[in-house]
Amino acid sequence: MDALAVPQNREKGWYLSLMAPNTKGPKFAWLDPSRFYCNGQALSDCVKDLLRPFQNESIDLVAGIDAMGFILGSAVATTLGKGFLAIRKAGHLCVQTQTQEYTDYSGREKLMEVRVDVLRPGLRVLIVDQWIETGGTMKAAIKLVEKQGATVVGVAAVAIENSEGGKWIKDNYRCSHCIPDQLQSQIDGQYLESFKALSGPTQ
Numbered sequence: 001m002d003a004l005a006v007p008q009n010r011e012k013g014w015y016l017s018l019m020a021p022n023t024k025g026p027k028f029a030w031l032d033p034s035r036f037y038c039n040g041q042a043l044s045d046c047v048k049d050l051l052r053p054f055q056n057e058s059i060d061l062v063a064g065i066d067a068m069g070f071i072l073g074s075a076v077a078t079t080l081g082k083g084f085l086a087i088r089k090a091g092h093l094c095v096q097t098q099t100q101e102y103t104d105y106s107g108r109e110k111l112m113e114v115r116v117d118v119l120r121p122g123l124r125v126l127i128v129d130q131w132i133e134t135g136g137t138m139k140a141a142i143k144l145v146e147k148q149g150a151t152v153v154g155v156a157a158v159a160i161e162n163s164e165g166g167k168w169i170k171d172n173y174r175c176s177h178c179i180p181d182q183l184q185s186q187i188d189g190q191y192l193e194s195f196k197a198l199s200g201p202t203q
């Protein structure tokens, strides 16, 4: 499907079929959700889907995880009329930070960090990322926010896989994602039927 096309009937999660499969091998994530961010209607519908479970929640600040979580996170923040806090991969911020080690889907040990001059007890934070696979990245971000005394109101991502870590996050935090029930098994199996319809420039 043309990345910029908008169907007449926009069914729940319609834009997920715009996501492109990994064609580069095991060093990379199994798909690239960010293709649908190129479609303005898709991005806008995704942000609405992510915010729906939080309609009655008070949110002071949106935090997004480096790097692709910055895109959805800032779109969510702008839609809410709230500010955006960057949770960064370590080594970039030139101000005092708190760090957290973690391991993600690649199996590699990593470090993330957040500035220490914004979060405080009582602040209600929604954490946004592109995807939750093992949950290692999101758990580290949750720890960083909570270590500074702020409250994690919830967690939002395009998808939350039913890995051990993904399930732990769903069991312990209010979560939003964009995956219709009937698609979750494909997400957990890390293969989407919609990949078959993609051809040409995306392959």
Ligand SMILES: O=P(O)(O)OC[C@H]1O[C@H](OP(=O)(O)OP(=O)(O)O)[C@H](O)[C@@H]1O
Pocket (backbone or CB within 6 Å): 029, 065, 066, 067, 068, 069, 103, 104, 105, 106, 129, 130, 131, 132, 133, 134, 135, 136, 137, 138
């Ligand atoms: O649940 P996990 O197994 O921890 O994996 C999820 C993380 O991995 C991906 O980002 P990645 O580190 O690939 O970086 P990117 O955002 O720069 O693409 C994804 O957007 C999450 O941040």
Ligand SMILES: Nc1ncnc2[nH]cnc12
Pocket (backbone or CB within 6 Å): 029, 030, 031, 032, 033, 068, 105, 130, 131, 132, 133
């Ligand atoms: N951005 C991403 N897309 C797909 N699978 C992932 N696993 C971890 N990050 C991912």
